[in-house]
Amino acid sequence: MMNHIPVITIDGPSASGKGTVAQRVANTLGFHYLDSGALYRLVALAGLQHDIDWQDGSALGDLVPHLNVHFDGEQIFLNNHEVSAQVRSEQMSQGASQVAVHPQVRKALVSWQHRLRQLPGLVADGRDMGTVIFPDAQCKVFLTASAEVRADRRFKQLSQCKVAADYQAILQDLQARDQRDRERSSSPLVQAADAHLLDTDTLNIEQAVAQVLDWYQKSI
Ligand code: DC
Numbered sequence: 001m002m003n004h005i006p007v008i009t010i011d012g013p014s015a016s017g018k019g020t021v022a023q024r025v026a027n028t029l030g031f032h033y034l035d036s037g038a039l040y041r042l043v044a045l046a047g048l049q050h051d052i053d054w055q056d057g058s059a060l061g062d063l064v065p066h067l068n069v070h071f072d073g074e075q076i077f078l079n080n081h082e083v084s085a086q087v088r089s090e091q092m093s094q095g096a097s098q099v100a101v102h103p104q105v106r107k108a109l110v111s112w113q114h115r116l117r118q119l120p121g122l123v124a125d126g127r128d129m130g131t132v133i134f135p136d137a138q139c140k141v142f143l144t145a146s147a148e149v150r151a152d153r154r155f156k157q158l159s160q161c162k163v164a165a166d167y168q169a170i171l172q173d174l175q176a177r178d179q180r181d182r183e184r185s186s187s188p189l190v191q192a193a194d195a196h197l198l199d200t201d202t203l204n205i206e207q208a209v210a211q212v213l214d215w216y217q218k219s220i
Helices: 018-029 036-049 057-066 090-099 103-115 129-133 147-160 167-183 205-219
Strands: 007-011 032-035 069-072 075-078 122-126 139-144 196-199
Touching: 007 018, 007 129, 007 205, 018 032, 018 122, 018 205, 032 036, 036 057, 036 069, 036 075, 036 090, 036 103, 036 122, 057 103, 090 167, 103 129, 122 129, 129 139, 139 205, 147 167, 196 205
Parallel strands: 007 122, 007 139, 032 122, 139 196
Antiparallel strands: 069 075
């Protein structure tokens, strides 16, 4: 029985800023943080390393229990090798979105995610945190922004890091991922009926964090 452990879920589409907001909310409250997208990215990377096709849900699902994954702050380790940069690459963004359609993969990752529900609490970000993984969460947020605003933020981020970026390509890539995430039959991206909608088109990170904290305080 772990239902007394508080969970805040923050779901939403790619590049909506939910990762940054979730991490800051977790830091402010001293809660644990689950980046569930990283798990799907790790499965895509492990599939590549084991020559398993991203379309092969059954082989990928079988692989999950054998993965040795370790998180240390921002760093991600797979079988004792640091893979943080690889996991966050555009190739793994695409791969994660493809492996995430398979029910076998999603099922294999459920217990990993439940294990992270530990005191004093958890902030979980993803697509199905409030709908499927933690349906009893006491505070649920659906954080979104228009595709154009998200593409613009990603473009500026990449430009700041001096990475060559093409706004139209980023926008198309985001729209393709949104469509795959929303239209898959297994745990699609959808706002939970009891989630607060947070549209960040005109909000900065601090304002978004303050709003989530306010909703959480009111839920206690
Ligand atoms: O949040 P992200 O960009 O790191 O997620 C990468 C992909 O993983 C995303 O396209 C969909 C998938 N994903 C998912 O299906 N369910 C989650 N809870 C988190 C991510």
